[in-house]
Amino acid sequence: MSTMEKRIARLEAAEAIRQLASRYGQALDARDIDTVVTLFVNDGRPVFFRGNDGGTPGGKALWDSYQISQRRYTCSMHFIGNHVIELDDDTHAHGIVYCLVEQELLPHWTITAIQYWDKYERVDGRWLFAERHGMSLYTTPWESPPVGPLRNRPPGRAPSEGSLPYAYPTWHKFWSNPPRAASPKPPVSWP
Numbered sequence: 221m222s223t224m225e226k227r228i229a230r231l232e233a234a235e236a237i238r239q240l241a242s243r244y245g246q247a248l249d250a251r252d253i254d255t256v257v258t259l260f261v262n263d264g265r266p267v268f269f270r271g272n273d274g275g276t277p278g279g280k281a282l283w284d285s286y287q288i289s290q291r292r293y294t295c296s297m298h299f300i301g302n303h304v305i306e307l308d309d310d311t312h313a314h315g316i317v318y319c320l321v322e323q324e325l326l327p328h329w330t331i332t333a334i335q336y337w338d339k340y341e342r343v344d345g346r347w348l349f350a351e352r353h354g355m356s357l358y359t360t361p362w363e364s365p366p367v368g369p370l371r372n373r374p375p376g377r378a379p380s381e382g383s384l385p386y387a388y389p390t391w392h393k394f395w396s397n398p399p400r401a402a403s404p405k406p407p408v409s410w411p
Contacts, residue, residue: 230307237313237340240259240340241300241317241336241338244256244298245299245300248286248296248298249296249297251290257286260349260350261348261349292325293324295324296321298319299319300317303317311341311342311343313341314339316337318333320333325376327375328362330361330374332356333356333358334354334357335354336352336355337353337355355387356372356382356383356384357371357384358371358372358382359374360372361375369381
């Protein structure tokens with residue numbers, strides 16, 4: 221393969237992965253769970269999604285899990301944003317996708333800011349999710365701005381911290397090493 225062919229293949233892979241993330245959001249909003257499941261590897265190993273640390277096998281188990289999780293929301297709208305993709309080799313990649321989700325969680329309309337920390341694999345010529353970790357910054361009813369340390373405020377649940385920005389090692393380093401000229405403090409008490 222020539223250098224030009226390799227460069228084109230990398231561009232095509234990145235675009236296919238970007239489309240994968242967008243198709244995921246569109247399929248969730250349409251409640252097309254059959255399509256959602258086809259976007260994940262299905263080789264018996266657990267895949268991770270929506271912060272599910274134990275993982276769920278692909279196929280029917282993943283379909284069942286989404287059938288339950290998506291019934292919490294009457295409707296939703298996923299806005300897929302920044303997408304950083306690192307191609308590891310011809311069949312593996314990883315990346316971070318920014319996403320704003322508006323959801324009807326009766327009787328509230330909520331807004332959620334999350335990142336998906338993904339691993340991708342190319343299987344039979346298609347890029348698929350191998351892992352999908354949802355990392356929340358906040359969830360809040362539309363009328364309640366997400367300020368302070370307890371930004372996750374889904375209706376009917378106790379407020380909690382999001383995993384972002386604390387999951388970034390650089391976040392802690394930034395706040396623990398103030399510049400010599402000044403000693404600013406974080407606006408609220410962060411861990």
